[in-house]
Amino acid sequence: MSILVGPDTRLVVQGITGREGDFHSRQMREYGTPIVAGVTPGKGGQTALDGAVPVFDTVADAVRQTGANTSCIFVPAAGAPDAVMEAAAAGIATIFCITEGIPALDMIPAVEVVRRAGARLIGPNCPGATSPGSAKVGIIPGSIHRQGRVGVVSRSGTLTYEAVQAMSDAGVGQSTCIGIGGDPIIGTNFLDILQLFAADEDTDAVVLIGEIGGAAEETAAAWAAEHLRDLPKVAFIAGRTAPEGKRMGHAGAIISGGAGTAASKVTALEAAGFLVASSPLELPSLLRDAGHRD
Amino acid sequence: MKIQEADAKSLLLAQGLPVPAWEVAHTADEARLSAERFFAGGAQQVVIKAQVLVGGRGKAGGVKLAGFPDQAELIASAILGMDIKGITVRKVLVAAAADIVKEFYMSAVLDRAAGRILLMGSAEGGVEIEQVAASNPGAIVRVHADPLLGLLDFQARQFAFAMGLGAHLKAAVAIARGLVATMLANDADLVEINPLAIVRETDVAGTTVERLVCLDAKITLDDSGLPRHPDLETLRDPDDEAPADREAREAGLTFIKLDGTIGCMVNGAGLAMTTMDLVKRAGGEPANFLDIGGGARADRVAAAMRIILADPKVNAILVNIFGGITRGDEVARGLIEARAVQERGVPMIVRIVGTNAAEAAALLEQARLTTATTLDEAATKAVAASRQAGAAA
Numbered sequence: 001m002s003i004l005v006g007p008d009t010r011l012v013v014q015g016i017t018g019r020e021g022d023f024h025s026r027q028m029r030e031y032g033t034p035i036v037a038g039v040t041p042g043k044g045g046q047t048a049l050d051g052a053v054p055v056f057d058t059v060a061d062a063v064r065q066t067g068a069n070t071s072c073i074f075v076p077a078a079g080a081p082d083a084v085m086e087a088a089a090a091g092i093a094t095i096f097c098i099t100e101g102i103p104a105l106d107m108i109p110a111v112e113v114v115r116r117a118g119a120r121l122i123g124p125n126c127p128g129a130t131s132p133g134s135a136k137v138g139i140i141p142g143s144i145h146r147q148g149r150v151g152v153v154s155r156s157g158t159l160t161y162e163a164v165q166a167m168s169d170a171g172v173g174q175s176t177c178i179g180i181g182g183d184p185i186i187g188t189n190f191l192d193i194l195q196l197f198a199a200d201e202d203t204d205a206v207v208l209i210g211e212i213g214g215a216a217e218e219t220a221a222a223w224a225a226e227h228l229r230d231l232p233k234v235a236f237i238a239g240r241t242a243p244e245g246k247r248m249g250h251a252g253a254i255i256s257g258g259a260g261t262a263a264s265k266v267t268a269l270e271a272a273g274f275l276v277a278s279s280p281l282e283l284p285s286l287l288r289d290a291g292h293r294d
Numbered sequence: 295m296k297i298q299e300a301d302a303k304s305l306l307l308a309q310g311l312p313v314p315a316w317e318v319a320h321t322a323d324e325a326r327l328s329a330e331r332f333f334a335g336g337a338q339q340v341v342i343k344a345q346v347l348v349g350g351r352g353k354a355g356g357v358k359l360a361g362f363p364d365q366a367e368l369i370a371s372a373i374l375g376m377d378i379k380g381i382t383v384r385k386v387l388v389a390a391a392a393d394i395v396k397e398f399y400m401s402a403v404l405d406r407a408a409g410r411i412l413l414m415g416s417a418e419g420g421v422e423i424e425q426v427a428a429s430n431p432g433a434i435v436r437v438h439a440d441p442l443l444g445l446l447d448f449q450a451r452q453f454a455f456a457m458g459l460g461a462h463l464k465a466a467v468a469i470a471r472g473l474v475a476t477m478l479a480n481d482a483d484l485v486e487i488n489p490l491a492i493v494r495e496t497d498v499a500g501t502t503v504e505r506l507v508c509l510d511a512k513i514t515l516d517d518s519g520l521p522r523h524p525d526l527e528t529l530r531d532p533d534d535e536a537p538a539d540r541e542a543r544e545a546g547l548t549f550i551k552l553d554g555t556i557g558c559m560v561n562g563a564g565l566a567m568t569t570m571d572l573v574k575r576a577g578g579e580p581a582n583f584l585d586i587g588g589g590a591r592a593d594r595v596a597a598a599m600r601i602i603l604a605d606p607k608v609n610a611i612l613v614n615i616f617g618g619i620t621r622g623d624e625v626a627r628g629l630i631e632a633r634a635v636q637e638r639g640v641p642m643i644v645r646i647v648g649t650n651a652a653e654a655a656a657l658l659e660q661a662r663l664t665t666a667t668t669l670d671e672a673a674t675k676a677v678a679a680s681r682q683a684g685a686a687a
Contacts (some may be wrong), residue, residue, distance in 0.1 A: 100587075127619075158562030281670050
């Protein structure tokens with residue numbers, strides 16, 4: 001079945017008439033994702049992607065007329081949190097926000113509105129998700145994927161591509177690949193995705209790609225140690241050589257309680273039974289070492 | 295972005311928080327004049343504080359008391375020009391020394407794990423909060439603001455009582471709410487008052503009163519919020535930023551200078567860190583972290599090249615682009631343009647994969663640039679090129 005995106009995805013693209021929205025919508029359609037609608041306020045009644053996709057003024061209109069259930073947001077930072085809340089209010093179940101540079105405080109109410117609507121937000125500042133062979137939502141290049149049974153979750157964008165390419169090149173396919181976003185406030189964390197993978201019958205192994213800062217990797221590792229004991233688990237952490245404490249204020253450090261360094265994350269992941277790679281290129285062989293068979 | 299104490303105090307004052315008067319002096323003369331005004335206003339002593347964006351200025355001798363104007367001038371002349379952790383002091387803050395009864399700690403911070411604003415307080419003021427967290431974690435009071443409604447009155451009251459500020463409830467509630475308001479008004483990710491203090495003051499009638507005031511302030515701003523606060527951009531401390539950092543920021547790049555010889559140009563923070571990690575693993579030393587960001591066009595690439603080459607230690611460049619929202623051919627074009635005008639010849643290893651990689655490959659081949667297929671291969675080649683350049687030099 002894969003997770004989050006798949007054969008049932010009916011996509012509306014918010015900001016479809018912009019430069020990035022147009023470019024990546026074409027890429028998504030080429031990959032086979034059913035794009036049923038676009039939304040650009042004031043351009044309702046027009047079409048996008050050379051006449052192939054109807055454009056609506058509001059997400060509510062798009063949902064009513066096309067049955068869209070998933071949204072991909074390319075709206076600029078100033079309007080993106082509102083676009084997220086509009087999608088949630090319109091009944092969209094899965095919202096991907098690609099936009100980067102959103103002020104963190106704007107995301108606090110947006111994440112809460114999504115939660116209360118019972119929807120799921122991925123991002124912001126994320127590359128989206130692909131379930132190889134069925135659909136991709138976001139900006140991950142379609143060419144890097146190979147259909148298979150490994151679930152990939154990452155905090156980063158381009159580093160995800162690197163890891164997935166290495167796996168595909170080595171013949172290791174993926175069930176779903178998700179970038180959860182690198183911003184301080186995001187809708188979905190490592191732990192949420194691991195839980196979805198645990199319940200997915202098409203996923204036999206997981207790859208977690210983290211980076212320094214925060215404690216989300218440690219939290220996910222602690223859960224995996226208990227609940228994913230028998231699943232092959234592999235990880236990579238970026239930032240082993242990064243200088244510490246560059247952007248952290250004093251009070252910021254206290255919340256993570258000393259966690260946040262690459263070393264702390266590697267230790268937590270290894271203790272939870274993950275094999276941790278020292279280069280993304282090592283991921284496929286470590287997956288096999290962990291017992292994964294394609 | 296960090297801002298200085300005096301500017302942080304101005305932002306608190308703008309939200310109605312109680313901050314005792316202060317003046318900023320750039321010269322010892324100005325400091326003396328400020329001190330004279332505070333003594334004329336009834337101050338017994340004045341405090342002179344170095345305005346630098348590094349912690350531990352008190353221990354470094356950057357905070358001193360003066361009992362009369364001549365002494366204030368002398369102290370200011372010693373502090374101005376002083377080197378504190380590599381930063382030259384250019385300004386001092388002058389204020390009447392407070393008669394402190396008790397010190398507290400209070401801050402509002404973005405709690406990324408909870409996705410909310412977290413208010414933290416402690417009756418152990420004047421001490422760094424990390425120290426309190428380590429030695430006496432139970433002494434820290436925490437409350438999360440409501441994600442939709444903000445900090446509610448009852449939350450602020452509970453917080454104030456838990457901090458032991460029941461005797462100053464009204465002021466404490468106003469300050470707690472003021473910290474959150476300051477955060478929201480300025481897109482700050484940290485607003486910290488340490489110490490928040492009960493001070494003894496003499497009112498106009500000559501009666502001694504106790505009052506809760508913010509004696510020190512630290513604010514860091516969310517860089518993503520700055521575009522909608524152009525006024526706050528003027529508070530950026532030029533000493534907090536090397537010229538290369540400034541050029542990088544203005545070009546829309548994220549740049550952190552390191553000590554090595556291999557300049558790195560990468561798209562995406564995670565991949566940029568990974569590229570540094572792999573350079574190190576291949577036996578080299580990265581000269582920098584540089585993320586050209588998503589969707590970079592040719593001009594941003596050219597700026598990145600200039601900034602990397604401005605570091606004289608750089609003797610090889612590794613370009614690693616995995617196109618998603620960034621298109622490989624745009625980067626290739628930028629590299630070729632920058633290469634044509636660059637002042638010194640440095641070997642460059644280019645790896646461009648992902649969106650529009652084929653178009654990029656054709657451009658790179660035409661321009662005869664050295665390329666690599668995998669990241670490990672690119673790192674190995676860059677380290678070899680740097681060694682060769684190092685040996686030749």
